Amino acid sequence: MIQRIQTLFLALVALCSGALPWTVSLWTLKEGMVIYAKDNFPILAAFVVVAVLAIIAIFLFKKRQHQFVLNRLNLIVNLFLLGFFVYRSLNLSGGTQVSEKGIGMLIPVFSIVFLVLANRAIKKDEDLVKSVDRLR
Numbered sequence: 363m364i365q366r367i368q369t370l371f372l373a374l375v376a377l378c379s380g381a382l383p384w385t386v387s388l389w390t391l392k393e394g395m396v397i398y399a400k401d402n403f404p405i406l407a408a409f410v411v412v413a414v415l416a417i418i419a420i421f422l423f424k425k426r427q428h429q430f431v432l433n434r435l436n437l438i439v440n441l442f443l444l445g446f447f448v449y450r451s452l453n454l455s456g457g458t459q460v461s462e463k464g465i466g467m468l469i470p471v472f473s474i475v476f477l478v479l480a481n482r483a484i485k486k487d488e489d490l491v492k493s494v495d496r497l498r
Contacts, residue, residue, distance in 0.1 A: 366423065366487065371480035372416045375436070375473045380413035387464035389451070399466065408443045412436055412473060419480075426488045433481050437474060444470040 383399030383406065390396050399406045415436040422429040447467040 366483065368429075368480040368483040368487075369420055369423065371476045371483065372420045372433075375476045375480070376413045376416040376420070378469055378472050378476070379409045379416065382469050383409045383466060386466040386469070388447070388466040389464050396464075405443070405446070408439060408446075409469070412439055412443070412470075415439070416473075416477075426484050426491075430481060430484050430488070433477050433484070437477050437481075440470045440473045440477065444474070 387396045387398055388402075388405070399409055415432055419429050419432045419436070422432065447470065451463050451467060
């Protein structure tokens, strides 16, 4: 059923990864230029992939195992994105000026938390269905 708690968590992942990269900055260069996800195609593509995978997972509510696997794949994409952001933040040139890291670098962290919560809820539903099948 689509009204389960994991649907809410997956919708939050889709919202975080689909809408926030357009509005929050990822980092600011020392020249004062603000970088958004829309300015860097590979980062934008990764955010779009995360959002699309979350939306697809929402509609796989009848196939909990597929939903669980798709969320794991989504977690891997988010971990790669987070790893890139950590690498980028460690290599941001600051020189004498302080370079700023934007709040947008935390979007994969929020997505990972929501995906883990969704996977726990999916696992809980799967265990409940298996326990009911044993009683028959």
